[in-house]
Amino acid sequence: MTSTSTETPAIAGLDRALVQALSTVRRNIGAFGSAYPDDTTTGDRYPLRPAHKGFPVGANQGWTTSFWPGTQWIAFELTGDAEFRDAALGHARDFARRVHDEEDLETHDLGFLYTLASVAPWRLLSDQASRAAALRAADALMRRFLEPAGIVQAWGDLSDPAQRGRTIIDSLMNMPLLTWAFEQTGEERYADAVRRHTTQLRAHILREDDSTFHTFYWDAETGEPLRGGTEQGAFDQSCWARGQAWGIYGFALNHKATGDPELLEASRRSAEYFLAHLPSDRVPFWDLVYTDGSDAPRDSSAGAIAVCGLLELAELETDPALADRWRAEARGILTSLIANYAPETPEASDALILHSVYDLPKDNGVDEGTLWGDYFYLEALMRAARPDWTPYW
Numbered sequence: 001m002t003s004t005s006t007e008t009p010a011i012a013g014l015d016r017a018l019v020q021a022l023s024t025v026r027r028n029i030g031a032f033g034s035a036y037p038d039d040t041t042t043g044d045r046y047p048l049r050p051a052h053k054g055f056p057v058g059a060n061q062g063w064t065t066s067f068w069p070g071t072q073w074i075a076f077e078l079t080g081d082a083e084f085r086d087a088a089l090g091h092a093r094d095f096a097r098r099v100h101d102e103e104d105l106e107t108h109d110l111g112f113l114y115t116l117a118s119v120a121p122w123r124l125l126s127d128q129a130s131r132a133a134a135l136r137a138a139d140a141l142m143r144r145f146l147e148p149a150g151i152v153q154a155w156g157d158l159s160d161p162a163q164r165g166r167t168i169i170d171s172l173m174n175m176p177l178l179t180w181a182f183e184q185t186g187e188e189r190y191a192d193a194v195r196r197h198t199t200q201l202r203a204h205i206l207r208e209d210d211s212t213f214h215t216f217y218w219d220a221e222t223g224e225p226l227r228g229g230t231e232q233g234a235f236d237q238s239c240w241a242r243g244q245a246w247g248i249y250g251f252a253l254n255h256k257a258t259g260d261p262e263l264l265e266a267s268r269r270s271a272e273y274f275l276a277h278l279p280s281d282r283v284p285f286w287d288l289v290y291t292d293g294s295d296a297p298r299d300s301s302a303g304a305i306a307v308c309g310l311l312e313l314a315e316l317e318t319d320p321a322l323a324d325r326w327r328a329e330a331r332g333i334l335t336s337l338i339a340n341y342a343p344e345t346p347e348a349s350d351a352l353i354l355h356s357v358y359d360l361p362k363d364n365g366v367d368e369g370t371l372w373g374d375y376f377y378l379e380a381l382m383r384a385a386r387p388d389w390t391p392y393w
C-alpha cells in the first residue's frame, strides 16, 4: 500500500496516516467481530452498539452501521488483504438479512446503509446477494417518496403529520442508492425520484446566502414548501457544519447522476460558504456560526466529508481554475485533519479521527470519534492517495 499519484502535490503525513488508520481498522475487526460498534466513541473508545427497542447489544440497527464495513471495503482496496474483505462480506450478509427481514428500515438513511454495505461488494466483487439486497433497500427507500411534494421523507412515522412532510440535507447522500438502482434496472421511477427530490432541496434547503437549512418541511397534502429549521444545528437560521458538508458532496454526486447544472452550482455555492466560514486550521466548528476564538467543539467529520465532496466537485468542475481551487482547499483541510485530529498513535483511540460531534443540542457524541467520521476520513485518504479511485456512491 503506497500513495501512487505523481501529479498531485504530496500531502504531508499521508502515507503514515494510511498505515495508522489501517492498523486501527485491523485491531477493531479483532475486537468487534461480527458485532457493530456504537455510533460514536465514549472517551475515544467504541462501545458495542447498545441494546435498543428489542435489538440486543451489538445488533445491526440504526443509520450508521454500514460505515464500519464501508471502512473495511476501503481498507481492502488499499491493501488487497483478505482479512478486510472477509470481515466486510460478513457484514454484507447481515445487511441482506436485515433488509429481507424488514428490520429497522423506517428511514431515508437506507442510502447510507446499503450503498456502503451492499453496493460496494457488488461493485468490487460482483456479489449477487449484495446486489439483490441493495435493490430491495432501494425499493424500501422509494416507499418514502411523497407525492405531491416530490421529496423523500426523512425519519419516523410517515403517518405522523409533524414528520410526514420533512426532509433533511443529509438525504442528498441517500440518493446514490436510487441512482444505482436505476442504472441496474432501467426503471425510471428511481431516477425520477432523484431528480425531483434534489430539485426541491436545491430550491428550498439551500438559502440565498449559500448556507443551508438542516431540515425543511413541506405540506404533505398540497406539496407546498413550508419552512426550514434545524435538528442538530445551533439554531434554525444557523448553518450546521456537517449539513453544509453533506451539501457540497451530495449536490455534486447528484449533479453527476442527473446532469442538472443547477446541482453543480449548488455544490459550488455550498463549498464557497463552507470554506469562507472555516477557522484558521481549516477544520470546522460543529456549527459554522462559530469562528476563531470560540471554544465550541469542532466537527472533524464535517471536515472529512467536505474533503471528499470538494474532490468529487473538482472532478465534475467545468472551470479548470475552480477545479484547482477545490483540490487545493481539500488538501488544506486533509493536511490539518492528519496533523491535528488523528490520534497520535493507533493505540490512543479506536477512532481513526478524533474530535467530531454527533448531536450537540442533545449532548450526544460531543468531541468524540464517529463511525462516519472514520469512514469519510479513510475515503479522503484514499482519494488523496489514489485520485482515480471509483467511489461507492
Ligand code: GLY
Pocket: 170, 232, 242, 358
Ligand atoms: N445523517 C445524520 C448526521 O449526519 O448526523
